[in-house]
Amino acid sequence: MNTPKAIIYCRVSSKGQETDGHGLESQETRCRQYAKAKGYDVAAVFPDTMTGGGSFMKRPGMVALLSFLDAQPNEKFVIIFDDLKRFARDREFHFRLRQAFRDRQARLECLNFSFDETPEGEFVETIFAAQGQLERKQNARQVSQKMKARMQSGYFVHRAPVGYRYEAQKGRGKILVPNAPLSDIIREAFEGYASGRFQTQAEVKRFFEGFTYFPHLKKGRLTQQRVTDILTHPIYTGHICSENYGINWLKGQHDPLISLETFDKVQERRAGKVKAPKRKNIGDTFALRGIACCAACDVPLRSSFTRGNGGQYAYYLCQTKGCEAYGKSIKRDKIEGDVGEIIKTLQPNPSAIRMMTDMFRQIWEARRAQAASAKTEAKKELSRIDKRIDALLGRIVNAQSDAIVPVYEGEIVALERGKAILAEQMQKQAEPKGSFEEKLEPAIMFLASPWKIWETPGSAQVNLRRLVLKLALKTRIKYCRNDGARTPEIAFPFKSLGVVSDPKVCFGALEQFLFELNCA
Known part of the structure; x- marks a missing residue:
């Protein structure tokens, strides 16, 4: 058997x-x-x-x-x-x-x-x-309901996106946290694409592929669709969106990798709605690149190196065809030395410094009041948006025709996104941090002697010189190969240090100056 x-x-x-x-x-x-x-x-x-x-x-x-x-x-x-x-x-x-x-x-x-x-x-x-x-x-229904409830509480429940990982936290369950170094790579990709460093998504793809540990698909190769999925995922802004659960731009419990502003710039670039980006390399060894222009044609001077006698020599030159100075080079040390002499003349007297200190203190207090006022107005606007959303939800419930429902839903999505942008702007309107003296010291040091910063030695010298020129000059510097630099228009803060002007005008100019200095 x-x-x-x-x-x-x-x-x-x-x-x-x-x-x-x-x-x-x-x-x-x-x-x-x-x-x-x-x-x-x-x-x-x-x-x-x-x-x-x-x-x-x-x-x-x-x-x-x-x-x-x-x-x-x-x-x-x-x-x-x-x-x-x-x-x-x-x-x-x-x-x-x-x-x-x-x-x-x-x-x-x-x-x-x-x-x-x-x-x-x-x-x-x-x-x-x-x-x-x-x-x-x-x-399946119970799992879906639990997932929706957790998403509505601001917790992402799906597979962790590239750049994040799940971490169990007491009282909160598993929550997304940045997963370095992938989080740094994702952030750099967004910011690089938004600024124009990466011209296309193909360049972003090559950037990702440059890291052997970046998650790949299909036989070790990264697909273009995955790059698109990353660049269009709102999760990186700290917000949650889900068509399945009807969630639109809800502030998540996780930390963002990028700002909404950066995310929007990326979407604009993907849609081809942005202007041509700035030149990627503006010259790491030429402080006047883009700042000095030809006195004959008003076109910014180009910069280049030439070889001779066993070394490299740095030059500025005009490359505008038809200009009388076309092709005539100027040594970098000469032109930057002449501009340095102009910077050296920007030395205020002690009484002007005291006046400036008082103005900065007024600016400091004005900033605090402005931040508080902006927050109050933003809260009112958020309340108005919430009421508008509630009204639209009521219209959806009472709609007599299904054809109008998608229109209302589209308005709700736009309003939810507006709430997210407004919330991010509220965070940026925070009151100035640190003490008044801490913030005042670098500003006073700069205004008292920009020449010292101009002459700072080391690898950071070019960037520091650019900072000085940005804050000290209001216009480009016109330079003639034979006659040297023509005096540019000096920025208002330095003008005001010599002659006491209208306090209101002086206050506004110094406020903008302090803002630029802190940003720099």
């Missing part, structure tokens, strides 16, 4: 159940014990880590099992599985799978259910299959 051959089928709903709960291992053990008790010879075991909903042909283990049967059409196998829910959790596909095994003359045996081919047995089986489907759908 031939020993009956058996095939064991095991299934869990996720990889987590496979690794954490020993689900497949325990099912196989129980099925082997059952086969041994029945006197069956186990020919093969086919596991799956897929949900029981949907078509069984999407389960690799089940497809392999059916293929195994097809390869041995003359063999009669017994298919053993642990529980009816492991077979299928969809009533329709349950009976399709039953028929698939009948067609292959395979007999089904379950540890927790007895198959009966009678009409009564089929009725009972239908009830159990429908019950499994009901439980699956109820579980």
Whole structure:
């Protein structure tokens, strides 16, 4: 007498159940014990880590099992599985799978259910299959409701985007936190694309591919679609959006990697709505690049190096065809030295410094009052937006025509985004941090002697000289190869240090100066 051959089928709903709960291992053990008790010879075991909903042909283990049967059409196998829910959790596909095994003359045996081919047995089986489907759908609904509730509380619940990871925190559950160094790479990509450092998404893609540890797809290669997904994901601004759950620009509980302003610039660049970006390299060794212009044609001078006598020599020159100074070079040290002499003349007297200190103190207090006022107005605007959203929701509920509902929903999305932008602006309107003296000292030091900063030695000299020129001069410097630098228009703060002007005008100019100095 031939020993009956058996095939064991095991299934869990996720990889987590496979690794954490020993689900497949325990099912196989129980099925082997059952086969041994029945006197069956186990020919093969086919596991799956897929949900029981949907078509069984999407389960690799089940497809392999059916293929195994097809390869041995003359063999009669017994298919053993642990529980009816492991077979299928969809009533329709349950009976399709039953028929698939009948067609292959395979007999089904379950540890927790007895198959009966009678009409009564089929009725009972239908009830159990429908019950499994009901439980699956109820579980899915419960999970969806919990996910939606957590998302509405500002917690992202899906797979962590590149640049973030999940970290368990007491009282908060798992929350997104920046995942360095990937978070730094994502931030640099956004800021680089927004500023024009990266001209296209293809350049962003190459930037990502330059890091061997950056998550890739498809045989180690990053797809362009993944780059697009990253650059259009609001999660990086610290906000949550979800069409499935009806969530639009909700402030999340996680820290942002970029500002909304940067995100919007990236979207504008992707849509081709921005102006041509600035030149990426403005010359790391030429302080007057873009600042000094030809006295004959008013076009900014170019900069370059020439080789000779075993070394490199730095020059500025005019490259405007038709200009009388076209192609005539000026040594970098000469032109920057002449401009330095102009900077050296900007030396205020002590009484002017005292006046300036009083003005800065007024600016400081004005900033505090301005920040408080801006916050108050922003809160009022947020309240108005919330009322508008509530009104639109009421219109959706009472709408007589389904055609108007998408219009209202679009308005709500725009208002939610407006709330997010307004909230970010409120954060930027924070009161000045630190003491008045801490902020005043660098400003006084600069205004008292910009020449000292101009002459600062070291690798930062070019950037410091640019800072001095930006704050001290109001116009570009016109330079003639024969006559030297023509006196440019001096910025108002330095003018006011020589002659006491209208206090209101002086106050406004110094306020702008302090803002630029802090930004620099």
